[in-house]
Amino acid sequence: MNKPILNIVIPCYNEEEVLPITSKLFLDKIYELIKIGYIDDKSRVLFVNDGSKDKTWDIIKQLSKEDEHYQGICQSRNRGHQNAVLAGMMYSIDKCDMIISIDCDGQDDINAMNEMIEEYQNGCEIVYGVRSKRDTDTVFKRATAQGFYKFLKWMGVETVYNHADYRLVSNRVLKEFKNFKEVNIFLRGMFPLVGFKSTSVFYERNERIAGDSHYPLSKMLALAIDGITSLSIKPIRLITSLGMFVSIISFIGVIWTLIVHFIGNGVAGWASMTSIICFLGGVQLISVGILGEYIGKIYMEVKARPRYIISETTEEDK
Known part of the structure; x- marks a missing residue:
């Protein structure tokens, strides 16, 4: 039986500090998996340069010259983490039997790859890497991250709890x-939609080896908004429900006003009127904002612009 070919897909954005350290770890893992017979020698470590402004691409090109198991592709500009992972996956479709996507910072336990491949050999097409605990996070980071997953679930987005983008995906799933074709992508919510047999592998996440995190709270919020508006229409339904609720309350208010008027106890109430106007104005602005977010997504989808553009590969230099 032929051994499967693996591509480890690693998105990189301004990683010149950490890349020289973690690249060796990824290469050692490839050689280990080859030695124990899990994968074929044609397996590769595929770096995806996401329009870095530092020396990341230069480092990747140098690595590819030092060992054939290193490969790299360079995007024409920065398109974001999700698009970089997508570019690596699509580039790998005709080159391997499975991919494992993982971040470059060394936080995800690469030893979990062994168990992922074992699950693949047992028939699983998707294997999710899931954090077993968050002891290394600050209290704020832990609370916001866990709240992120719970909020997504409440909004109707199907995700694997505590799973980011560390996963094994078979070539069969990649082809599906x-x-x-959507432009606004949220990978951790899209792969569960593909289906096929899947499972999870649990691991402990480490501290970042070097450099700074590229996922502050602002990007986490942006990712949550993308995930919700790309995969769920629940916010629009909530607007409808809120509109019905406000209409009922307003109808009751009209009846109460008429009763007070005919009884003859009507008193001009500026405070109550102002409160009602502000409340309804706020509801309308929030509703328009949510609808605008969806319209913006439709606008981008209709344009159907490329989700990534590969400007250069290390294979061109060989």
Whole structure:
């Protein structure tokens, strides 16, 4: 039986500090998996340069010259983490039997790859890497991250709890995933939609080896908004429900006003009127904002612009 070919897909954005350290770890893992017979020698470590402004691409090109198991592709500009992972996956479709996507910072336990491949050999097409605990996070980071997953679930987005983008995906799934054409992508919510047999592998996450995190709270919020508006229409339904509730309250208020008027106890109430106007104005602005977010997504989808553009590869230099 032929051994499967693996591509480890690693998105990189301004990683010149950490890349020289973690690249060696990824290469050692490839050689280890080859030695124990889990994968074929044609397996590769594929770095995806996401328009870095530092020396990341220069480092990737140098690594590819030092060992054939290193490969790299360079996007024409920065398109974001999700698009970088997508570019690496699509580039790998005709080159391997499975991919494992993982971040460059060394926080995800690469030893979990062994168990992922074992699950693949047992028939699983998608294997999610899931954090077993968050002891290394600050209280604020832990609370916001856990709240992020719970909020997504409440809003109707199907995700794997405490799973980011560390996962094994078979070539069969990649070919089906290629049919998903949306421009606004949220990978951790899209792969559960593909289906096929899947499972989870649990691991402990480490501290970042070097450099700074590229996912502050602002990007987490942006990712949550993208995930919700790309995969769920629940916010629009909540607007409808809120509109019905406000209409009922307003109808009751009208009846109460008429009763007071005919009884003859009507008193001009500026405070109550102002409160009602402000409340309804706030509801309308929030509703328009949510609808605008969806309209913006439709606008981008209709344009159907490329989700990534590969400007250069290390294979061109060989």
